[in-house]
Amino acid sequence: MCQLNINSSNLNPFQILSSENNERYMGSTLLLSTKDNKYIYKTLKNDNINELIFYSSINRRHILRKYEIIPRFIRFVTIVDSDKKSKKIYFNPIYLKTELNKEPFNINHFGHITAIEMENFLNGYSSLSIIDLKLGTSWIGESKNDSIYNFRKVFFNIFQGENLIDEVKNIFYKIECVSKKNEFIDDMFCKIKSLKKSIKQNYTINNTCQFDIGIRIQGLISEKITISRQKGKELSSNETIKLISEFLKISPRLVKLTKKKLKLLQYWLKKQTTYRFIATSIVLAFDR
Numbered sequence: 001m002c003q004l005n006i007n008s009s010n011l012n013p014f015q016i017l018s019s020e021n022n023e024r025y026m027g028s029t030l031l032l033s034t035k036d037n038k039y040i041y042k043t044l045k046n047d048n049i050n051e052l053i054f055y056s057s058i059n060r061r062h063i064l065r066k067y068e069i070i071p072r073f074i075r076f077v078t079i080v081d082s083d084k085k086s087k088k089i090y091f092n093p094i095y096l097k098t099e100l101n102k103e104p105f106n107i108n109h110f111g112h113i114t115a116i117e118m119e120n121f122l123n124g125y126s127s128l129s130i131i132d133l134k135l136g137t138s139w140i141g142e143s144k145n146d147s148i149y150n151f152r153k154v155f156f157n158i159f160q161g162e163n164l165i166d167e168v169k170n171i172f173y174k175i176e177c178v179s180k181k182n183e184f185i186d187d188m189f190c191k192i193k194s195l196k197k198s199i200k201q202n203y204t205i206n207n208t209c210q211f212d213i214g215i216r217i218q219g220l221i222s223e224k225i226t227i228s229r230q231k232g233k234e235l236s237s238n239e240t241i242k243l244i245s246e247f248l249k250i251s252p253r254l255v256k257l258t259k260k261k262l263k264l265l266q267y268w269l270k271k272q273t274t275y276r277f278i279a280t281s282i283v284l285a286f287d288r
Contacts, residue, residue: 011041011079032079032115037123040071041079041115052076054275055116063268069261071118079113122285130285131247132218137211138278139201140194145276148194155195165203168196201279209237216240218281222247223288251286258284 011032032041044051055073064070122128141152159167175189210216217232217240227235227243235243248255269277 011035033120037120039074040118040120041077042118043079043113043115050275051116052114063264067261067264068121069265071121074117074119077115077117079115125285125287127288128285129222129247129250129288130283131220131222131244133244133282133284134210134216134218135214135280135282136277137205137214138276139198139205140278141198142202142278143276148191148198151191152195152198165196165199168192168199172196204233208233209235209240213237213240215244217243220247222250247284250288254284254286 011034032043033039034041055076058065058070058073060066065072122130140146141148143149155168156164172189172192175185175192178185181189204216205211208216217227217235219229219232220227220243225243225246232240248258
């Protein structure tokens with residue numbers, strides 16, 4: 001399904017930093033961007049087949065594409081390293097490295113990275129106002145249809161009363177240090193990685209306003225205020241609602257456009273029965 005090889009040395013981790021203290025506002029270990037910021041590459045964990053199928057189905061006539069509800073998908077690519085001695089890409093705890101031989105994290109079984117190439121809809125903004133909202137209370141492993149549901153259940157029964165995230169990190173590290181990987185170890189590594197994310201998602205939801213109102217601020221940058229990812233987790237329900245309201249008041253046009261697109265998105269979500277969306281985000285942005 002991948003149509004092109006992209007040189008990793010031409011990509012950078014995608015992050016939006018606050019101008020005040022250079023604190024990361026928005027970004028992900030899964031996102032890379034071209035140096036001119038025109039294109040974004042969302043790397044697919046373990047060649048996520050569901051995500052591949054989803055983006056394959058978004059043609060020009062699709063409601064999500066027609067009304068620009070999601071970034072414009074261009075193609076699938078494979079990201080490879082330019083070093084002739086190695087075709088590996090390493091993944092460290094902070095971001096996907098774009099240059100090798102600089103303290104690699106030693107995950108040798110990642111021989112290539114499949115990614116989705118999309119237009120960066122923030123490209124060209126000179127004075128950006130943006131808010132990133134995390135929606136819903138679902139998390140990986142919650143549903144019986146999730147691939148790690150039974151795995152998570154067994155793990156919780158074994159380590160009752162213990163610090164689960166520490167246990168997962170310990171197992172994760174031991175598997176990562178195995179020099180010779182095989183299909184079974186790779187599969188176990190991916191499951192442990194998903195389990196680690198599952199525990200973190202569940203903990204964050206239960207200990208933030210997301211549990212009460214189904215929404216949390218991932219980050220916010222405007223002319224008057226900057227909210228980091230960590231600060232967003234500490235906000236109360238009332239503080240969160242107030243900040244979202246104040247942000248929307250800055251641009252009446254944004255409110256009108258947001259309402260229109262949310263109604264279209266709601267219509268599509270109710271109509272479709274193929275996908276289940278977990279830990280979904282909505283990003284609203286305008287140029288001041």
